[in-house]
Structures are given as structure tokens and as C-alpha cells.
Amino acid sequence: MSWVDGQPAEGLPIHDRGLAYGDGLFETIKVVGGQPELLDRHLQRLTRGCQRLAIPCDIDLLNNNLSAFCAELGRGVAKLIVSRGEGRRGYAPPIPCRPRIVLTGSPLPDYPNAHAEQGVRLFPCTTRLAEQPILAGLKHLNRLEQVLARAEWQDSVFAEGLMRDSSGRVIEGVFSNLFIVDSDRLMTPSLERCGVAGVMREEVLERAQQAGVSTHIGDLSLDQLHRADEVFMCNSLYGIWPVRQLDASVWPVGPVTRKLQCLVNDLSSNT
Amino acid sequence: MSWVDGQPAEGLPIHDRGLAYGDGLFETIKVVGGQPELLDRHLQRLTRGCQRLAIPCDIDLLNNNLSAFCAELGRGVAKLIVSRGEGRRGYAPPIPCRPRIVLTGSPLPDYPNAHAEQGVRLFPCTTRLAEQPILAGLKHLNRLEQVLARAEWQDSVFAEGLMRDSSGRVIEGVFSNLFIVDSDRLMTPSLERCGVAGVMREEVLERAQQAGVSTHIGDLSLDQLHRADEVFMCNSLYGIWPVRQLDASVWPVGPVTRKLQCLVNDLSSNT
Numbered sequence: 392m393s394w395v396d397g398q399p400a401e402g403l404p405i406h407d408r409g410l411a412y413g414d415g416l417f418e419t420i421k422v423v424g425g426q427p428e429l430l431d432r433h434l435q436r437l438t439r440g441c442q443r444l445a446i447p448c449d450i451d452l453l454n455n456n457l458s459a460f461c462a463e464l465g466r467g468v469a470k471l472i473v474s475r476g477e478g479r480r481g482y483a484p485p486i487p488c489r490p491r492i493v494l495t496g497s498p499l500p501d502y503p504n505a506h507a508e509q510g511v512r513l514f515p516c517t518t519r520l521a522e523q524p525i526l527a528g529l530k531h532l533n534r535l536e537q538v539l540a541r542a543e544w545q546d547s548v549f550a551e552g553l554m555r556d557s558s559g560r561v562i563e564g565v566f567s568n569l570f571i572v573d574s575d576r577l578m579t580p581s582l583e584r585c586g587v588a589g590v591m592r593e594e595v596l597e598r599a600q601q602a603g604v605s606t607h608i609g610d611l612s613l614d615q616l617h618r619a620d621e622v623f624m625c626n627s628l629y630g631i632w633p634v635r636q637l638d639a640s641v642w643p644v645g646p647v648t649r650k651l652q653c654l655v656n657d658l659s660s661n662t
Numbered sequence: 663m664s665w666v667d668g669q670p671a672e673g674l675p676i677h678d679r680g681l682a683y684g685d686g687l688f689e690t691i692k693v694v695g696g697q698p699e700l701l702d703r704h705l706q707r708l709t710r711g712c713q714r715l716a717i718p719c720d721i722d723l724l725n726n727n728l729s730a731f732c733a734e735l736g737r738g739v740a741k742l743i744v745s746r747g748e749g750r751r752g753y754a755p756p757i758p759c760r761p762r763i764v765l766t767g768s769p770l771p772d773y774p775n776a777h778a779e780q781g782v783r784l785f786p787c788t789t790r791l792a793e794q795p796i797l798a799g800l801k802h803l804n805r806l807e808q809v810l811a812r813a814e815w816q817d818s819v820f821a822e823g824l825m826r827d828s829s830g831r832v833i834e835g836v837f838s839n840l841f842i843v844d845s846d847r848l849m850t851p852s853l854e855r856c857g858v859a860g861v862m863r864e865e866v867l868e869r870a871q872q873a874g875v876s877t878h879i880g881d882l883s884l885d886q887l888h889r890a891d892e893v894f895m896c897n898s899l900y901g902i903w904p905v906r907q908l909d910a911s912v913w914p915v916g917p918v919t920r921k922l923q924c925l926v927n928d929l930s931s932n933t
Contacts, residue, residue, distance in 0.1 A: 393676050402673030403681060405664050405766060410674060410743070412805035413684030419751070444806070445813060468751060472681070475809075480690070480739060480768050482805065482812035482836060495676060497751050521794035521856075522828060526806060533804035534683035534753065535715070535797060538746075541753035542716060557793060565753060585792075 392464060392496035397456050407491060409474030412482065413532035415490075416440040420469045421499070421628050425462040427469060429627055432590035437473065440529045441490075448473050448490045456492055464496040468628060472532070502550070502629055507652065510635030510644050511550035511624070516540040516565065520556045520585040528588040540565045551624055553637060556585050561611040567626040568592035569634075571611065571619035572647040577604050580611045591625040591655070598654040604647060621645030630655045663735060663767040668727050678762060680745030683753065684803035686761075687711040691740045692770070692899050696733040698740060700898055703861035708744065711800040712761075719744050719761045727763050735767040739899060743803070773821070773900055778923065781906030781915050782821035782895070787811040787836065791827045791856040799859040811836045822895055824908060827856050832882040838897040839863035840905075842882065842890035843918040848875050851882045862896040862926070869925040875918060892916030901926045 395403060408414035418437055421428040434450060441448045453473065461469055472493040478485040518540040526533070540552055551564040562580050563569050568589040570579045577599050582588050599606050616622065622634035622642055631652045633644040666674060679685035689708055692699040705721060712719045724744065732740055743764040749756040789811040797804070811823055822835040833851050834840050839860040841850045848870050853859050870877050887893065893905035893913055902923045904915040 395676070401676055403676050403678075405666070405672055405674050405764065407674075407681070408809075410678070410681045410745075410764075411688075411803070412809050413803055414806060414809050417682075444810070470751060474681075480741060480771075482808045484809065484813050493676065493681075500751075518796060519794075521792035521797075523790075523792035523807070525789060525810060526792075531806055532682070532684055533806045535685060535802055535804045536794070537753045538679075538683050538685050538755065539715070539796060542755050 394456070394460055394494040396492055397459075403491075403493065404477060406477050406479060407474050408476065408478045408485075409472060409491070409493075409532055411478065413534070414444075415446070415472055415474030415532045416444070417473070417530055417532060418471045419627065420457075420461075420471060422461045422464050422467050422469050422496075425465050427457060427461045429590045429594060432593055433471075433627075436530060436588065436590060437471075440531065441473065443525070443529060444475075444531070445484065446473060446475050446490050447488055453492055456494065460494045460496070467499055468497045470495045470497070474532070500628060506550050506632045507630065510633035510642070512548055512636040513564070513624075513634055514544040514549035514552040515638055516543050516552040516554050518543060518554065520554055520562050522556055522558070522584040524584055527585050528582045530587050537565050550632065555613065559613065561613055561616050562586045564624050567624040567632070570595065570623050570625065571616060572621035572645060573615070573619050575605070575647065576607055577647065578607045578609065578611065581608050589626055591627045591630065595625055595631070595651055595655060599651060602650065602654060621648045623648045623651070625655070665727070665731055665765040667763055668730075674762075674764065675748060677748050677750065678745050679747065679749045679756075680743060680762070680764075680803055682749065684805070685715075686717070686743055686745030686803045687715070688744070688801055688803060689742045690898065691728075691732070691742060693732045693735050693738055693740050693767075696736050698728060698732045700861045700865060703864055704742075704898075707801060707859065707861060708742075711802060712744065714796070714800060715746075715802070716755070717744060717746050717761050718759055724763055727765065731765045731767070738770055739768045741766045741768070745803070771899060777821050777903045778901065781904035781913070783819055783907040784835070784895075784905055785815040785820035785823040786909055787814050787823040787825050789814060789825065791825055791833050793827055793829070793855040795855055798856050799853045801858050808836050821903065826884065830884065832884055832887050833857045835895050838895040838903070841866065841894050841896065842887060843892035843916060844886070844890050846876070846918065847878055848918065849878045849880065849882065852879050860897055862898045862901065866896055866902070866922055866926060870922060873921065873925060875921075892919045894919045894922070896926070
């Protein structure tokens, strides 16, 4: 199932700047009972991205499109792409600019239950994230770093990969954000230089604060990660996966992780 | 005029990874008399890019496609995109992988003759190039930095913009490479950390060496640029533009630049 600008379509006009330059943004949205989960957070991030890239997207129109699409999809993943639209040769943004809204539906991923229950093992990716503050945090369409990182392993013993920035700081997974628990404090890397600010990361931070868990956003070294009491990954499709192993380090599934899993699982039952 | 995988087409299948992740490469090729200029250099760069990104592209097939397209185009710009092809959700490269070849034609740009004759003024872009050695030099589809840099100015008094890396080194233009002449020596920035290794840059380096001009590739500071005797930009469509002005610095069109313009203009008459 796929729509372009509100109409069922299998193809994208060839001069779209999404293809030419990755000139756009996307959201990957869990849809249950015809309703998009964490919708406000997805729309907020998209709005921030459009502002940063100066893409004049009509968010109300987009929201109407998305609602109708999710209602028809029922249950699955709605991938929403907003591109800067049609353009001829050259980097200069077209004037006038008519952003394009692309929606595609797919089934919910069938991750093993063991990922959430017993935890996952991380692959230590060698592909580094370049530091680019003007694009940091956005879920834009320039994703070659993630493609190269994900191509580093095929063995399904690794459910996710760990990505560091070019200075060696720990940043995130290939398709998830990362948290550690250190002396009962929850910590997640700063995404001021690179990385994608996941909507589930925001949800986890807010739920933790509401539950009285102290939270902190800052720089995280590999050494700090290895010394952490608990480690977990999160994204909007699977919620929270405890991390069981990275290289020689092994972690139990800790109490803070379990507590946050419960809080975040509420999410699905609420929608 | 546009072809997808050798067939005339106006649309691209919506699940193409070129759109989803910018997972591909491109070349912008000048076509005169039905023939692509600097073809070997374009194909070499594309081959290097496919190797680096592990895109299993059949270069002979692509070359046949391109030849037929250029013959039909006659005169203009052939933009060639190679994407990793169709993929469902997720960063993991699809297995099997069938790369897609997209060709679009457009007229040659109508730059004023004054750009090549009297030189151009550069806009000092504030958008910096992130340092990412694994992607450096490639003409890949992740081009948001160039889009943001090109959006910094609208005034046509600036024909190009100057881009620096996040450490402040001078790297290139938004759609060109940069050279300076310093004490009769030709110098162009290293593209080991970021930047696009233009085919005209290679051509200029080779022609200069053949003409007995000493050449050097290395790091270039903004200070060195301002102190240079001559500055010029180049790309495969317009050849060489002398740089007349950047901020408070003003340069004459110097003898080395003029000599190289003559050498590079030969190119068109040869094809």
C-alpha cells in the first residue's frame, strides 16, 4: 500500500529531490487499530526537520493524509517521507517549492520475543557517524552511514549495532537510540553533533522523569558504556530491548530497564 | 527525456533505496554531438563509488545504456543515477541486490560568458562539510549539505559558494572543485575527509602536469586561500571559472588559470 500526495501510487516522479539529493525527511510510525502511535512526537520532529531544512510543508495537510492512510492500513508500519518535491538540475531549492508526501505501508516487523525478554547482543560497528550539527537529531533522507553500518554484519546473533561518532563517543544504534543506567541514573547520549533523536527516546525520557528516575543527556564514552549497570536500546516499533552483550561486556536485564519496559508497553495498550 | 533501466520512464518505483536513504551515486555528464565528455573519468569514479558502497553495478551494461541515451540526447547534460535498487523497510542491503540505472537529460546550463572570461565572485557559505572519510570523494546521493549551502544565497552576483570542512579547512565549491596558484604551483584541497572528487579536477591536474606545471594536493587554510596568486573553480559542465572575489580579497585572472582554461577548452573540440 503506497500513496503519493494523497493518491494511491506505485511510482515517484523521477525529478523528485528526495531521490536526487536525499532532500527530505522521514518518519517510521507504528500503526495499531488504524491509529498512529506517538503521533504528536512524530509530527513535532517532522516539523522541526522541515524548519531546519526550510521545507514549507503543510503539517495539517500531512496529518490528514497520514490519518486516512493509517485508518486504511489498520495495523503495520507507516513510513512517511516528505521531500522538497520536484526540481530540475542543481542544488538550489526550487521556487515555488511544493513538498511531496509519500506514504508506504508494511507489516509490523516480527522480532523474536526474546529480544525484549532476554535482551540483545550489539554488533560493534566500525562505521562512524560524522559530526554535522546542522543535521544532527533530524531523521533526514541522507542515511548512507546507517546503510554502511548495517551492512557490517549478517549474523542474526546481533540484533542491533552500536554506532560511535568520529571522535569515538557512543551515540546510538543503527536504527535505535541507546540508554545506560549508571547508579540508578538514566543517561542517553547527546545528539547535538550527530544521531537521530528518536521519538521513543523522548517518550522514555519523559516516562522516566514522571516515574521519579533521574535522567541526564550528555557525552558517553565507550568506557562508560562498558561500566554501566544496565544498557538498553529503544525505537518506536519495538519499544525497549535490554542489551545483554557488547564485545566482552555482559549485562543482566536490570530493574530500571524492566520498569521502563512496563511503562512504555502501556503505550500500546493506551492506543 | 528520462530512462529507468534502459526504458523511457517518468517515474521511479517508490521503494527504491535511492529515495529512502540516498543509497546510490550519480554523475553529471556533458554531452556534445551525442558523445559523453570525460566518459572514462566518470565511469572510473562511479566504479570506485560502487566498490566503496558495495553496489554490484554492471558497469558495461551501464555504459551501453549511457551511450544509447547520449546518442539520443545529442547535446545537453546527462544525469546518471545508480541506486542500490528496490528494498523493503530497513537499512540492510537487499539480497539479491539489483541496482537501478536512472538517466535524465536536460539542456546545457546557460552560464554567462563573463563567468569564464572575467571570473566569478564566491559566496562564503557558513554550512560546513562534515568529515566522513568513508564517503569522501564520492558523488553519492546524500547531498543535504550542498542543498543547505546553496540555499544560503540568492543574489546572482555570486556564481558559486565556498565550502569549508568542520575544522575550517577550505574544501570546494557547492558544485565545483577549487584550485589555487601559489608561486607558480597549482594546489587543490585534499578530499580524504570530505568533498567530491570532480572529474574536471582530475583532468585539470593531469593537463597541468603534462604542461609542466607543478601540482600539489593537500590541506588548504582560508588564510592560504586569501594569500593565493590565482584562484579558480572547475567542473565538468563549465570547465574553469577564474575567481575574481571572495569577501575582501580580489584576484586578477592570472596566467596559469588562462593557460589551463585553454588546455581544458581543447577537451570540447576533441570530442
